[in-house]
Amino acid sequence: DIQMTQSPPSLSASVGDRVTITCRASQSxxxxxxxxxxxxxxxxxLLIYAASSLQIGVPSRFSGSGSGTDFTLTISSLQPEDFAAxxxxxxxxxxxxxxxxxxxxxx
Amino acid sequence: EVQLVQSGAExxxxxxxxxxxxxxxGHSFAGYEIAWVRQMPGxxxxxxxxxxxxxSDGRYSPSFQGQVTISGDKSTNTAYLEWRRLKxxxxxxxxxxxxxxxxYDALDIWGQGTMVIVSS
Numbered sequence: 001d002i003q004m005t006q007s008p009p010s011l012s013a014s015v016g017d018r019v020t021i022t023c024r025a026s027q028s029x030x031x032x033x034x035x036x037x038x039x040x041x042x043x044x045x046l047l048i049y050a051a052s053s054l055q056i057g058v059p060s061r062f063s064g065s066g067s068g069t070d071f072t073l074t075i076s077s078l079q080p081e082d083f084a085a086x087x088x089x090x091x092x093x094x095x096x097x098x099x100x101x102x103x104x105x106x107x
Numbered sequence: 108e109v110q111l112v113q114s115g116a117e118x119x120x121x122x123x124x125x126x127x128x129x130x131x132x133g134h135s136f137a138g139y140e141i142a143w144v145r146q147m148p149g150x151x152x153x154x155x156x157x158x159x160x161x162x163s164d165g166r167y168s169p170s171f172q173g174q175v176t177i178s179g180d181k182s183t184n185t186a187y188l189e190w191r192r193l194k195x196x197x198x199x200x201x202x203x204x205x206x207x208x209x210x211y212d213a214l215d216i217w218g219q220g221t222m223v224i225v226s227s
Contacts, residue, residue: 001169034213036152043202043220044144044152049213087152091212095168096142098152 002026002090006099012107017078021102023071023088032092035064035073038101039084047086048073080106109133111141111203111218118224123193127221129203131184137161140206141186142214143177147199157206158186193225 003026013019023033031051036044046055048064051071061076075082083106088099114128129141143155156167158179165177176189186203201221204214 032211034211036214038152043217044204044214045217046210046213046215049207049215050211053210055210055215089152089154089214091206094157094166095170096154096206096212098154101151 001095002029002093002097004088004090004097004099006088006102008102009100010103010105012105013078014107015078015080019075019078019104021073021086021088021104023066023073023099025069025071025090025092028068029090029092031067032090033064033066033071034089034091035062036087036089037082037084038087044087078104109216111205111216113201113203113218113221116222116224118226119193120227121193121195121225123225124189124191125193125223126187126189127201127223129186129188129218131205136184136205137181140208140212141179142204142206143175143186143188144202144204144214145171145199146202146220155188155201160184160186193223195225195227197223198225199223 005024033051035048038044052064063074086102112130140159142157145153155171156177158165158177160179160181163179179186203218205216207215
């Protein structure tokens, strides 16, 4: 299985901050990397697919980059509704493993 | 509107049988792949496996192979997740989601989740 290592596990930030979450794959996954947001008690929501393609309806303050083994999710200016958990997932090779998650909290 | 609607929460005893469902509406899902994802209490997401509703052939993560059965019925746009003998460690929230080939197999549309509690 491909291992996905996400960092940091948790992050405290303020409204308006720029935040970056990283995800590293144990082998090359080209650009088969997806990002999800999950709020408490809710199902995950797809934010970005194919490393950098923004899902329809997702605000443009979210962006993704990377290829091969190293990827980032950036939120350019945090809004109150962005405080949630974020997960990366590789879909290059089954099983399509997730990172451990990053919990983004209000400072 | 395309959506997935999952069956309701379940409370079972160890050793019991359970089958939960995920029904698609608003579109024909015969050409879709439906994935199942586990989230244990307070933990992260785990990809369990997938079913192509067109041929009802389940494929599994090695971690879940032999532990669950994934099946589907294209005539009713429904995917299923089944346990023959539940264990306490199966207590979790289970989500289904469409795996969208046009989006690099990202999980696009999600069900609301089914909470399974296994306790004696």
